[in-house]
Amino acid sequence: MKKIIVILVVTIAFVVAAPNVLAWQEGPGADWWYLDAYYEGWKDNGNPLVIKLNGISTTGQTFYVGDTVDITVDLHSYAGSCAGAGNEAYLEWLLEVDGPSTSASNGDSLYDWSDTCAETDKVMTLTISDYSLGTLGVHTVNMSSYAAVSQYWTDMAEDWANASLTFEVIENVPGDKDECKKGGWETFGSLGFRNQGDCVSYLMSNENAGKTE
Numbered sequence: 143m144k145k146i147i148v149i150l151v152v153t154i155a156f157v158v159a160a161p162n163v164l165a166w167q168e169g170p171g172a173d174w175w176y177l178d179a180y181y182e183g184w185k186d187n188g189n190p191l192v193i194k195l196n197g198i199s200t201t202g203q204t205f206y207v208g209d210t211v212d213i214t215v216d217l218h219s220y221a222g223s224c225a226g227a228g229n230e231a232y233l234e235w236l237l238e239v240d241g242p243s244t245s246a247s248n249g250d251s252l253y254d255w256s257d258t259c260a261e262t263d264k265v266m267t268l269t270i271s272d273y274s275l276g277t278l279g280v281h282t283v284n285m286s287s288y289a290a291v292s293q294y295w296t297d298m299a300e301d302w303a304n305a306s307l308t309f310e311v312i313e314n315v316p317g318d319k320d321e322c323k324k325g326g327w328e329t330f331g332s333l334g335f336r337n338q339g340d341c342v343s344y345l346m347s348n349e350n351a352g353k354t355e
Contacts, residue, residue, distance in 0.1 A: 172224075173224065173225040173226070173293060174223075174224050174225075175221075175222060175223040175224070175225075175291040175293065175298055175299060176220065176221070176222045176223075176291075177220065177221040177222070177231075177289040177290065177291050177299055177300070177301050178218075178219060178220050178221075178289060178301060179219050179287040179288055179289045179301040179302050179303040180217065180218065180219060180287050180303040181218035181219075181220075190303070190305065191215055191217070191285050191287060191303050191304070191305035192215065192216065192305065193213065193214075193215050193237075193283050193285055193305050193306070193307040194213070194214045194215070195211050195212070195213055195283075195307070195309060196211055196212055197212075197214075199307070201307045201308055201309070202308060202309065202310070203309045203310075204309065204310050204311075204312050205275050205309060205310070205311050205312070206275070206311070206312060206313070206314035207275055207276065207277065207278055207311050207312070207313060207314065208275065208276070208314070209275045209311075210272045210273060210274050210275065211272075211273050211275060211309075212269065212270070212271050212272065212273070213237065213239055213269065213270040213273055213283055214267055214268065214269050214270075215237055215267070215268045215285045215305070216266075216267050216268075217235055217264060217265070217266055217267070217268055217287060218264070218265045219233050219235065219262075219263075219264050219287050219289050220233075220261075220262070220263045220264070220289065221233055221260075221261070221262045221289040221290060221291050222259065222260065222261040222262070222263075222291070223259065223260050223261075223291040223292065223293050223298065224258065224259040224260075225293035225294060226257070226294070227257045227294055227295075228255075228257065228292065228293060228294040228295035228296070229255060229256050229257065229258070229259060229260035229291075229292065229293055230253070230254070230255045230260055230290075230291065230292035230295075231253070231254045231255075231260040231261055231262040231290075231291055232251070232252070232253050232254075232262065232288075232289070232290045232291070233251060233252040233253075233262045233264055233287075233288065233289050234249070234250075234251040234252075234287070234288040235249055235250065235251075235264070235268065235285075235286065235287045235288070236248075236249030236284075236285070236286050237249060237268040237269075237270060237283070237284075237285050238283070238284050238285075239270060239273060239281060239282070239283045239284075240281065240282055240284075241277075241279060241280065241281025241282060241311075242277035242278065242279035242280075242281070242311070243273075243274060243275050243276045243277045243279075243281065243311065244273075244274070244276070246270050246273055247270070248268050248269065248270050249268075252264055260291075262289075268285070275311045277311065278311050278312065278313060279310065279311060280308055280309070280310050281308065281309055281310070281311065282306060282307070282308050283306065283307045283308070283309075284304070284305070284306045285304065285305045285306070286302065286303070286304045286305075287302065287303045287304075288300070288301070288302045289301045289302070313333070314329070314330055314333075315330065315333065315344075315348075316330055316341055316344070316345055318345070319342055319345060321341075322335075322338050322341030322342050322345070323338060326338075326341070327340065327341035
């Protein structure tokens with residue numbers, strides 16, 4: 143767990159209400175801690191991390207080259223610790239996508255310390271917006287969340303959660319001549335058609351264009 147050395151010491155008195163849905167431990171005495179890398183996820187009995195592409199969580203989706211996709215994950219992570227001294231609460235999260243097109247990520251961390259009660263609580267929707275699909279191939283999205291607590295400057299517990307999803311970028315090709323008409327040829331930009339005739343010629347030269355096995 144990360145530790146931060148603080149030069150300026152400030153005494154703050156506050157009370158942290160103990161959540162009744164997260165993993166926790168009491169003792170010794172009045173000491174207690176709670177933590178959860180994803181909401182009600184302690185010991186895998188809660189709501190898992192779910193990656194969505196344009197709002198859909200199915201893995202193995204296909205998109206056309208030239209498309210864009212919004213990647214989202216709903217996250218609720220928490221860490222809290224109350225003891226006589228040296229309380230630390232730490233959260234870290236990372237959403238990332240990698241593939242032939244490009245790489246992108248969205249992540250951060252949250253830390254608190256106190257000699258009474260330390261608390262970190264994160265509720266948000268992580269987003270990678272308008273991820274451009276410029277290259278054919280399989281892409282992978284990974285999400286990770288981590289939570290940890292310390293008391294008396296000693297690590298007490300940690301929790302983590304991970305999720306992954308893959309999708310494929312494929313060529314957008316016309317299925318028949320009708321798809322080339324009325325400006326339809328312009329929707330197949332990755333094939334470099336200059337006009338409707340180019341689109342029709344492509345179909346005539348590639349008799350299997352648009353067909354799937």
